Amino acid sequence: MRMATGLPMNSEAxxxxxxxxxxxxxxxxxxxxxxxxxxxxxxxxxxxxYAVTLRKAYTAGGSFTAEIVLHHEYAxxxxxxxxxxxxxxxxxxxxxxxxxxxxxxxxxxIAYGYPAKYRGGDIAAVWVSMKDVLLKxxxxxxxxxxxxxxxxxxxxxxxxxxxxxLRRYLAALTAGKSQEQAATAFGDLDELNREAHLYLLRGxxxxxxxxxxxxxxxxxxxxxxxxxxxxxxxETIAFNDDDINEYRKAxxxxxxxxxxxxxxxxxxxxxxxxANDPFALYLLAEAEKANGSxxxxxxxxxxLLAVQPSNVRGISLKSLILAERASHMSGPARQQAAAEARxxxxxxxxxxxxxxxxxxxxxxxxxxxxxxxxxxxxxGLVAAVERLPGNNAVRQMLVDEYADxxxxxxxxxxxxxxxxxxxxxxxxxxxxxxLATLQAKLADQRAAAKPSN
Numbered sequence: 257m258r259m260a261t262g263l264p265m266n267s268e269a270x271x272x273x274x275x276x277x278x279x280x281x282x283x284x285x286x287x288x289x290x291x292x293x294x295x296x297x298x299x300x301x302x303x304x305x306y307a308v309t310l311r312k313a314y315t316a317g318g319s320f321t322a323e324i325v326l327h328h329e330y331a332x333x334x335x336x337x338x339x340x341x342x343x344x345x346x347x348x349x350x351x352x353x354x355x356x357x358x359x360x361x362x363x364x365x366i367a368y369g370y371p372a373k374y375r376g377g378d379i380a381a382v383w384v385s386m387k388d389v390l391l392k393x394x395x396x397x398x399x400x401x402x403x404x405x406x407x408x409x410x411x412x413x414x415x416x417x418x419x420x421x422l423r424r425y426l427a428a429l430t431a432g433k434s435q436e437q438a439a440t441a442f443g444d445l446d447e448l449n450r451e452a453h454l455y456l457l458r459g460x461x462x463x464x465x466x467x468x469x470x471x472x473x474x475x476x477x478x479x480x481x482x483x484x485x486x487x488x489x490x491e492t493i494a495f496n497d498d499d500i501n502e503y504r505k506a507x508x509x510x511x512x513x514x515x516x517x518x519x520x521x522x523x524x525x526x527x528x529x530x531a532n533d534p535f536a537l538y539l540l541a542e543a544e545k546a547n548g549s550x551x552x553x554x555x556x557x558x559x560l561l562a563v564q565p566s567n568v569r570g571i572s573l574k575s576l577i578l579a580e581r582a583s584h585m586s587g588p589a590r591q592q593a594a595a596e597a598r599x600x601x602x603x604x605x606x607x608x609x610x611x612x613x614x615x616x617x618x619x620x621x622x623x624x625x626x627x628x629x630x631x632x633x634x635x636g637l638v639a640a641v642e643r644l645p646g647n648n649a650v651r652q653m654l655v656d657e658y659a660d661x662x663x664x665x666x667x668x669x670x671x672x673x674x675x676x677x678x679x680x681x682x683x684x685x686x687x688x689x690x691l692a693t694l695q696a697k698l699a700d701q702r703a704a705a706k707p708s709n
Contacts, residue, residue: 257334257355259466260368272298272644274326275493283308284646286493288515289508294327298332300646301495302542302613305333308493320374328356334533337645340672342429345394348676349401350409357406361465369414369463375403386452387445391435411455414462417450418442430672439689484530490538495539496520497546498648502686507658520547527556534564541573550577556670568608575600575617579624594625605636612640616650629657641670648674655690662697 258265277283286308294519296309307329310322331352335343343351357372384399386408412422415531421441428438442448461664485492496516503509520543527533527540541556554577560570575597598621604614615636622629637654644650651670658667671694674687 257331259468261334261339261340267467267694270305270337270643271493272330273304275306275308275489276311276322277308278311280310282490283310286490286513288496292425296322296329298329299493299496300644301497302490302647303492305337305494305646307333314335323359324356324374327358328352331355333646336673336676339428340669340676342672343676344390344429344435345401345479346389346399346405346408347426348405350405350407353402353406354409358463363465365467366465367463369410369461371410371461371463371651372406372586375400375406383453383456384683386449390439390442390445398540407456408452410461411452417447426613432668432699441704482533482535484526484533484536487526487530488523488536488593491519491523491543493538495523495546497542498683499652500546502683504686516543516547519543519652532563533561534567537563538567538569538573541570545573545577550580553577566607568604568611571600571604571607572611572617573614575604576613576620579617582621582624583626591625594621594627597621597624610643612643612650614641617651619653659694659697662701664701665693668694668698693703 257263263376270501277286280295283296284294287294288298289617296307298305298307300306307326309326309329312322314497329352331354332348335351336356348434353372353375354369357374359367359368359370361367371564382398382404384397384404389397389399389404389408412418421443425438439445462465494515496512499517500509500512503512523540527536530536537556541553541560544550544556545551555575557570557574557577561574564570569635578593578600579597582590582597582633585593600616601617601621601645603616604611604617608614619629619633619640622633634654634657637650637657640650641647641654655667655671658664658670668691669678671687671691674683676684
């Protein structure tokens, strides 16, 4: 993927945890709402980005394998974290399918662009005009985002003439152009649709054998997972710490709240079994805080720090809890509580200068005091986003900070990964609404900066 996109091989990687589950039921149990047919997903929480997939193939013919699901979900991470931009839904899923279908050849090379044969029947069933796909709102289209998205992406990627047009189209969207304006990059859309549909009907899909340099040894080290962490895997992958108030519809919010309470009950029960385990206590504290139970969260984090006083994440979390409390106070008491939160954040940072939660806690200690965050606190927040690129809560803090400063271009660039989440969600909708507002403010700002004639 680095070779295909030109990403330098020596650039810092954002690691992704991978959980391989025994069956589809275990995958679907880790998500709230309707998950019928879900075989894997990519998400993030306070522990960082992670992918949930299957341990082995689950179709009779074995054409739709666990490896395909894993490649697909990792492609989402790769695209949206290393190349944040404005992508339409068909390209988000099409790119993930383009990578997902790639396979290792007998000679060790990677078949980049290998045909997604497992999508064949779905694609043939319904073809939506590319003119409609490019011009109509996504919510008004009834199409196979995965199958047709793959064909369109494959065609536009491997076509010598169309590939430059695709790049111009995506650049136009990222620059804030409308769907209609961006689509002009392709010229006659009826001709584009004819060529793409013919490309599908011909059924000949070229791929590129790529020799990727593989560093040896592949596996650097192996660490056994502790008993508590192993027992809590289902709850760890189900744990969602996004702000529940971002769920705009009351019905969606209530479904998510009930699911979180069930997950929290299971975490409480298992944490009681592993009463002195740092991982169990930390997950319990985070889950209590995400549920709005700061008193219970503080009790859990205090137990954690009694067991392991130097636990950096525990110190950072206690700082965040104290900062939240300070934000509801006034006068000298507020400043005193915020100062103590800041002291804890500095302590955590000194213990582990690379831990992103300490940066977040330091930044929040100023906001809790009602103060403007100084430059070093904002720089720390930027570093936290770099280390936890998929954490929407941390990313949203930086978006709002940039917006408050009038740095609308930076706010837009930071918000885009949330707005372009590959799966529909209340958070994505809220981000897209904010993105439109920020783009309008940026346009006004640039217009005001232009010299008058």
